[in-house]
Structure formats: C-alpha cells, structure tokens
Amino acid sequence: MRALTDQEMKTVLDKLANYMSDLKSLIAPLEDGDRYVFRLNHSRVYYVKLSIANLATSISRDALLSLGTCLGKMTKTGKFRLHITALPILAQGARHKIWVKDNGAQPFLYGSNVVKAHVGRWSEDCPEHSGCVVYSMADIPLGFGVTARSTAEARRLDPTGIVCFRQADCGEYLRDEDTLFAG
Amino acid sequence: MAPTRTVKNKHAASKTNGAGSKSSKDGGITKSKSRSGSKANVKAPAIQVKGRPNIPGLDKNKTKKQQRVYTEKELGIPELNMVTPVGVTKPRGKKKGKVFVDDRESMATILALVQAEKEGQIESKMIRARQMEEIREARRAEAEKKEAERKAKLEETKESLRKKRKRHGHGNKHDDDEDTSLKAVTATGTKAAKPKKKRVSFAAPE
Numbered sequence: 001m002r003a004l005t006d007q008e009m010k011t012v013l014d015k016l017a018n019y020m021s022d023l024k025s026l027i028a029p030l031e032d033g034d035r036y037v038f039r040l041n042h043s044r045v046y047y048v049k050l051s052i053a054n055l056a057t058s059i060s061r062d063a064l065l066s067l068g069t070c071l072g073k074m075t076k077t078g079k080f081r082l083h084i085t086a087l088p089i090l091a092q093g094a095r096h097k098i099w100v101k102d103n104g105a106q107p108f109l110y111g112s113n114v115v116k117a118h119v120g121r122w123s124e125d126c127p128e129h130s131g132c133v134v135y136s137m138a139d140i141p142l143g144f145g146v147t148a149r150s151t152a153e154a155r156r157l158d159p160t161g162i163v164c165f166r167q168a169d170c171g172e173y174l175r176d177e178d179t180l181f182a183g
Numbered sequence: 184m185a186p187t188r189t190v191k192n193k194h195a196a197s198k199t200n201g202a203g204s205k206s207s208k209d210g211g212i213t214k215s216k217s218r219s220g221s222k223a224n225v226k227a228p229a230i231q232v233k234g235r236p237n238i239p240g241l242d243k244n245k246t247k248k249q250q251r252v253y254t255e256k257e258l259g260i261p262e263l264n265m266v267t268p269v270g271v272t273k274p275r276g277k278k279k280g281k282v283f284v285d286d287r288e289s290m291a292t293i294l295a296l297v298q299a300e301k302e303g304q305i306e307s308k309m310i311r312a313r314q315m316e317e318i319r320e321a322r323r324a325e326a327e328k329k330e331a332e333r334k335a336k337l338e339e340t341k342e343s344l345r346k347k348r349k350r351h352g353h354g355n356k357h358d359d360d361e362d363t364s365l366k367a368v369t370a371t372g373t374k375a376a377k378p379k380k381k382r383v384s385f386a387a388p389e
Contacts, residue, residue, distance in 0.1 A: 003285040004283065004284060006284045014301065027287065029287075035287065130308070150312050
C-alpha cells in the first residue's frame with residue numbers, strides 16, 4: 001500500500017471531477033482532526049481515513065485485501081476506471097443527475113443504458129458526454145453513466161432513444177462479485 | 184595420536200610439506216617477501232617510432248585536434264525508434280523513484296488545478312452546445328419561413344387562375360356552370376375518371 005504519485009492523483013481527480021462538482025470536500029479536514037487520503041494497493045485506489053491507513057501499514061501488501069472505500073482501478077495504461085463502490089462518494093456531490101422511473105430502474109440495474117422513456121426527470125443544462133449519477137425516483141443512487149445527449153437534444157428524442165450510457169450500476173455487486181474487490 | 188586431516192588437494196598438501204618444516208614452525212603462516220625496487224619500479228624503455236620524435240608536447244596537440252562528436256539533438260535529426268522507445272528514456276541526473284503526494288497542501292493544489300481545468304472544459308462544452316442549439320433554431324425558423332412563403336405563392340397563383348377564369352366568362356351561363364364545377368373540384372379535389380371495367384365472357388359451348 002502506498003500513496004499516489006502526483007500523476008496518478010491527477011488522473012484520479014480528473015475522473016472524479018467528471019461526476020462531482022465539489023472536490024474540495026473530499027480532502028477537507030474532519031472534525032476530529034483526521035482527514036481522508038488516497039491509497040493504492042494492487043492497482044486499486046482506496047479512499048480512506050488517514051488514521052486507518054496508518055494502521056493498515058502494519059499489514060503486508062499481499063495480506064491486505066481492502067481498506068476504506070475502493071474508488072476504482074488504475075489500468076496498465078495509466079488510466080483510471082471508477083467502480084460501482086465509488087457511488088456513495090460520487091452521489092454526495094453529483095454534478096448532473098438523472099432520475100429514472102420505477103419501470104426503468106430494473107433494466108438499468110441489469111446493465112442496460114437509460115432510455116428516454118424511463119427518465120423521470122433530469123438536471124437542466126446538462127451537456128452531452130458528461131458524467132451523471134442515476135437515481136431512482138425515491139432519490140436512491142443506482143449507478144452512474146455518461147449522458148448521450150444534451151438536455152435540449154434529449155427533449156426531442158424519441159422514447160426509445162438512449163439518454164445515458166451506463167458506466168456502473170448497483171447490479172454489479174452481484175454480477176461482478178468475484179472480481180469487484182480482488183483479482 | 185595426531186588427529187587426521189582431510190586434504191582436498193593432495194599435491195598442494197605435499198608441496199607445503201615438502202617445502203620444509205619452516206612454515207610449520209611459524210604456525211602455518213607464510214610471509215611473502217616483497218623486493219622493493221625490483222620489477223615493479225622498472226620503467227619500460229620508451230619505444231621510438233620511426234620518423235616520429237618522442238616529444239611529450241606533441242601528444243597534447245593530438246588530443247586537441249580530436250573531432251567533435253555531435254549528439255542527435257544538436258544536429259536536429261528526427262528521432263527514430265530504437266531499443267529504448269523515444270518516450271521511455273528518462274532524463275539523466277534525475278532522482279530515481281516515485282514522488283508521492285500525501286500532504287494536504289500539494290493535494291489541494293492538484294485538486295484546484297484539476298477542478299479549474301474541468302470547469303473550463305465543461306463551460307466551453309456548454310457554450311458550444313448553446314451555440315449549436317441557436318444555429319439549429321435559426322435553421323428551423325428559416326425552413327419554416329420558406330415553407331410558408333412557398334405556400335403563399337401557391338395560393339396566390341391559384342387565386343390568380345381563378346380570377347382569370349372569372350374574367351373570361353363573365354355572364355355566360357355555360358361558363359358559370361363550369362365555374363361552379365371548378366369550385367367543386369377545388370373543394371373536393373380532382374378524381375381520375377373511372378376506367379371502364381373490363382368484362383370477361385366465355386363463349387357458350389355449342
């Protein structure tokens with residue numbers, strides 16, 4: 001387990017900035033004097049309290065399975081891929097949001113994109129190809145994706161047209177159970 | 184009885200034994216006698232090359248004249264792919280290893296940098312989207328206008344045709360009938376005249 005290099009940090013924050021509007025809250029000091037840090041272990045990036053990260057130094061790299069919240073994985077080409085486990089953090093400060101109706105929640109959780117007919121409402125002034133967090137109508141975050149059309153364009157779209165390309169959904173907790181945390 | 188010793192190299196052992204009892208007397212330690220001022224200090228005689236005087240000053244001139252070797256960067260030669268790819272070569276003299284970012288200040292700096300960059304990107308995207316939307320709107324309005332113009336023109340020609348017909352046959356009953364029929368046609372639209380139904384009849388058997 002190690003801290004991130006400046007290049008890695010930039011890549012991770014860049015990806016997070018696609019979905020979140022306020023990044024500063026991520027590293028803001030907590031009331032008890034602690035703060036959150038990013039740690040890398042087995043090419044996975046974890047978002048963890050500094051005190052816990054310091055405790056984890058007593059565990060060898062191989063033995064350490066996970067700590068804190070796994071944000072995603074650094075690929076071998078140096079890119080960063082967000083995992084569904086990062087959803088609670090993304091949902092805190094989501095830049096753009098899409099609420100899907102109840103009839104659209106299941107298809108989304110099974111891994112399909114969001115079509116216009118399933119959209120209950122969406123945030124205004126959303127450009128195309130920008131990250132958005134998908135919520136159910138009861139404001140429960142279901143996953144995240146990338147908008148296929150801008151809000152204005154999506155209004156003219158036919159009901160079967162794709163509005164948001166899925167990136168991750170809560171169904172992955174079951175579908176990718178084996179590979180999500182290790183391997 | 185003396186303890187038996189295993190000797191790996193028989194010949195070496197015999198040699199030492201044969202060399203004399205002197206070494207054994209000293210406790211097995213042999214001192215190599217160094218002869219001071221013997222072979223090591225003797226200078227090799229200077230070899231004189233035929234036709235060249237052996238003057239030390241001349242050698243210096245020779246090194247000065249050595250041709251300068253230019254690096255590829257100095258010559259401006261385009262870089263080629265070699266065993267180590269172009270991008271991979273690391274600058275010399277730089278410290279090895281990774282530089283970690285763990286303190287709050289540097290993290291905040293990177294964060295601010297990234298956020299500003301992203302905000303700029305999104306802002307430009309929005310502006311572009313808005314401009315595109317405006318252009319599309321303008322195009323649509325223009326197309327609608329053209330359509331309306333075309334329709335108006337068509338109506339005008341229709342109207343003029345009607346007027347022409349009216350002027351030609353003023354007071355003529357026959358023409359009046361025709362006019363009414365024309366009106367009916369314009370109201371209901373023209374229909375193609377029904378073609379006569381083809382009939383098929385079979386020859387009666389005789």
